Amino acid sequence: MSGGDHVHPAATRQGKARVGILISGAGSNMAAIIEAAKATDYPADVALVISNNPEAPGLALARAAAVEALAIDHRPFGKDRHAHELAIDSALRTHGVEVVVLAGYMRILTAHLVRAWEGRMLNIHPSLLPKYPGLDTHARAIAAGDAEAGCTVHLVTEGVDEGPVLGQARVPVEAGDTPETLSARVRVAEHRLYPEALAAFIRQRKTAPV
Ligand code: GAR
Numbered sequence: 001m002s003g004g005d006h007v008h009p010a011a012t013r014q015g016k017a018r019v020g021i022l023i024s025g026a027g028s029n030m031a032a033i034i035e036a037a038k039a040t041d042y043p044a045d046v047a048l049v050i051s052n053n054p055e056a057p058g059l060a061l062a063r064a065a066a067v068e069a070l071a072i073d074h075r076p077f078g079k080d081r082h083a084h085e086l087a088i089d090s091a092l093r094t095h096g097v098e099v100v101v102l103a104g105y106m107r108i109l110t111a112h113l114v115r116a117w118e119g120r121m122l123n124i125h126p127s128l129l130p131k132y133p134g135l136d137t138h139a140r141a142i143a144a145g146d147a148e149a150g151c152t153v154h155l156v157t158e159g160v161d162e163g164p165v166l167g168q169a170r171v172p173v174e175a176g177d178t179p180e181t182l183s184a185r186v187r188v189a190e191h192r193l194y195p196e197a198l199a200a201f202i203r204q205r206k207t208a209p210v
Helices: 028-036 057-064 081-094 111-116 137-143 179-207
Strands: 017-023 044-051 069-071 099-102 121-125 148-155 165-172
Touching (some): 028 044, 044 057, 081 111, 121 179
Antiparallel strands (some): 121 148, 148 165
């Protein structure tokens, strides 16, 4: 796998970065990014959506928005996570993807894919990192008695939920919150944060010295 950018024949629309989104489920963050990308001044186009789960509702949502969406099921690959990721990587490159967005992609990546997209792969996590990496973030915030919860967009590095933070959004934890009610409040914040953080990242990347 080479890490170099390459220009896709379908050429980036009006200089927009071509983004590939990886999902496993509902795809509500993916939908928020697809919606934001409809604006003419948004700096990215969603070139491709990939799900490891063929049943992910997000696949149909993407297709309904006229975005190409592929299921690359991890199950036929068995324990060979690297081979599954090679198939994902190949699809991303075939579609001229320049920036990869993990949006509820619920598989831990191997170092191969992380290194191949280092500095060009973003994730959203439902906590105020470095608090609560991993799962059950809302239940943990409630159990700890936290007054605030939220979400974090960060660059993906080899350590799970550890990469440099690009943006965070905060919401209050309210009396009587359950993991479900808190998750719903955080999700609303995610849908604002992720399109904004992605756009800021791409704009900054374009102006950064090479
Ligand atoms: C989001 O809340 C996202 O933060 C979380 O999964 C949800 C996906 O929802 N991601 C993680 O927990 C990653 N560790 P969506 O499919 O509706 O966007």
